[in-house]
Amino acid sequence: MWTPDELRGIMTDHIAAVVGRYKGRIDHWDVVNEPLADDGTLRPSMWATALGESYIADAFRAARAADPAAKLYLNDYSTEAVGPKSDGMYALVARLLAQGVPVDGVGFQAHLVLGQVPADLEANLKRFADLGVDVAVTELDIRMRLPATEAKLAQQKTDYAAVIRACLAVKRCTGVTVWGFTDSDSWIPDFFPGEGAATPYDEDLAPKPAYHGIAEALAPVTDPPPAKATCAVTYTVKRTWNTGFTAQITIRNTGTTALAGWRAEWAYAPEQRVTKAWNATVTQTAARVTATNLSFNASVPPGGSVSFGLHGAWSGTNPPPTDLSCTTGS
Template identity: 45%
Template sequence: MRKSLGAVVPLLAGLLVASPASAAASSLKDAAAAGGRVFGAVAQAARLGDADYTKTLDHEFGQLTPENEMKWNVIERVRGKFDFAAADRLLDHAESRGMEVRGSVLVWHSQLPSWVINIDSGAGLLTAVREHVDGVAGHFKGRIDYWNVVNEAFTDSGARRNSVFQERIGDSWVEEAFLAAEAADPGARLCYNDYYTDGYGPKSDAVYELVRDFVARGVPIDCVGFQAHFNSDHRVPADMGKNLQRFAELGVDVHLTELDVTGSGEVQAAAYAQAVNACLSVPRCTVMTVSGVSDKFSWNVARTPLPIDSDYGRKPAYYSVLDALNAAVPAPK
C-alpha cells in the first residue's frame, strides 16, 4: 500500500508520475485491461468542457457511466418527447476514446417525472415503462455495452420496495423491464443494480433469488451490479468475494458499478483495496466503476469518497487500487 508521501502526486502536472511499485501500468484503466477487466467512472456531460476533468477521465478510465443524463426525469420529462442531447454528448466522447459505456438507468423509482407518478392504473404504467425503455434503449441501440435495466427494487430487509411500479404493476414490473430492454437493444448486456448487496444478508439474498429465478426461466439477464458504496456505517464486508462468487455461479457477470469509500488516508486506501481484491478474486467480476472522476464533483463531495482528490491528485486510495490491479495481472509466459 502506498504511503501518503505528505502530499498526493499531482495527476495533471505534465506527464503522469507512477510510483515504482506500480510501474507495470500507470493508469487504472491500463492496469485493469492487462488483467482482462475494465475500470470506469461515472461521468457528467456538463464537465466535459473542464480540461482537467476530461484529461483525467480519458487517462484513467476505460468505461463511462452517465451520472444523470439517462435518468427518466432528464431524458423524458414530457411523455413521448425524449431529450438525448446530454447523453449523446457523453456517448460521443466515450466512443471517440474507445471507452465502454454503461447505460443507467432504464427504470428506477427515483428521479421520475410527475407524469409517470400520476399514472393511476397498472396497465397504463406498464405501457409507459415499455414505451420508455423502447425509446431510450432503442435510441442507443448498438452503442451501450451494459444497461442498468432496473435499479434498487428491494429494501434493506429484502422486501420489494413499495415504488410506484411495485404498487401499480406488482412483482412482474422488473421482468417486464428486462424483456423490453432485450427487445429494444438485444446486443447489450442487461444488468440488475442495487446498493448494500455487497455481502450476504436479506437484501443480497432477495436479489440472488430474483437472478436465480430469471436465469432458470430464461428471462434475459446478463449481469448484476453492486453499487459498492462504503462508509463508517457500511464497511466492506469480509464475505464480499464469496457473495460475488455465488452470483457468478448463477451464470451472470458481476460488476462494481458505483464504488466509493468515504474518508481519507490509509484507512480509505485499505478499504478500496479490500473491495477491489474481492472483485479480482472472482473471474466473472469483469467491470469496476467508481462513482465519479474526482472528489471535486462527487455526489458526496464533503466526504471525499474517490481515489482522486478535488485537485486531481492521486490519493493513497488511488495507489492501493492501482497496486491491486497490477498484482492481478498474469505473469508473462
C-alpha cells in the same frame, strides 16, 4: 391514474425508445435500479404497487427486444455483504432466471464506509456469478469522517485495493466503476454531513493513496522464478605413488531444488589416465574425462553432496586437472 396495462405500456415504450435509440452503441444497460428495500423485499414504488415484481421481468424483456446485443443489469446498493438485502437480490435473480428473463448481470453499488469493506464481498460476488450472471462493482466510493488524516487515507488505500482484489478473484466480475472522479464532485458531503474524501483523487485532482491501492491491486502478478538445479565440483588428490594416484571428486548441489542426475568433466595431461573408478561411471577419451552418476546417487538435495573416486596412472608428471566443470540432469 393509469391502469396496470397502461402503466406497463408506458414503461416498455420508454425502454424501447431509449434503448432502441442507442442500439449497438451501449455495451451495458442498468435496466432496473434499486428495486429492493433494505430487508430484501420489493421496494414500494409506482411500478411495484401497480404491477408487482412482474415489472422487473417486463423491463428486461423490453430492453432485450430493443437491443439484443447489449448486456442487461439489475443494480442496487447495500448488497455487497451477505445479508437480508443481498439474500433478497439473490432470490430475485434466481426467480427471474428461472422464468427465462434475460438478466445478464448484477451490479453492486458499493457505497462503503472506511474500514468496513465486507469480509465476504468476494464470496457474495461469487455466489451470484454461480447463478450464471456477470457481476460488477458499479458505484464504488469509500467515505470517511472528515478531516482526512494519513491514517485514514492509508486505510482507504487498503479498502480500495480489497474491493479490486475481490472482483479480480471472481471470474465473472466484469469491472469496478468509481462513483465520482474526485472529492470535488463527490455526492457524499451533501448526503452525509461531516463525511467525504470518498474518491481516489482529492479536490485538487491529485491522486490519493487510494489511487495507488487500485494500481497496486491491478498490477500483474508475476510468477516467482523457477527453482534452479545447479552444482559445483571439487577434485582432490588423496594419494600418489611413483606410477599412480587416487582422487576423490565431490559434487555439491548449490541450487534450490534437488538434482536429478549430474555430470562432471575435466581434462588430464597426456600422461594421465583413469584405471578404475567407483560410485560413478567414468570414461576417458584422449585427455577428456567424463563422470556421470549411478542410479543410487543421482538425487542430491539442495546443499547436499555426493562423492566418487578413481585410481589413475601417470608417468613423467602428475599435474592437477584443468577445465573442471559440473552440469545437472535437472
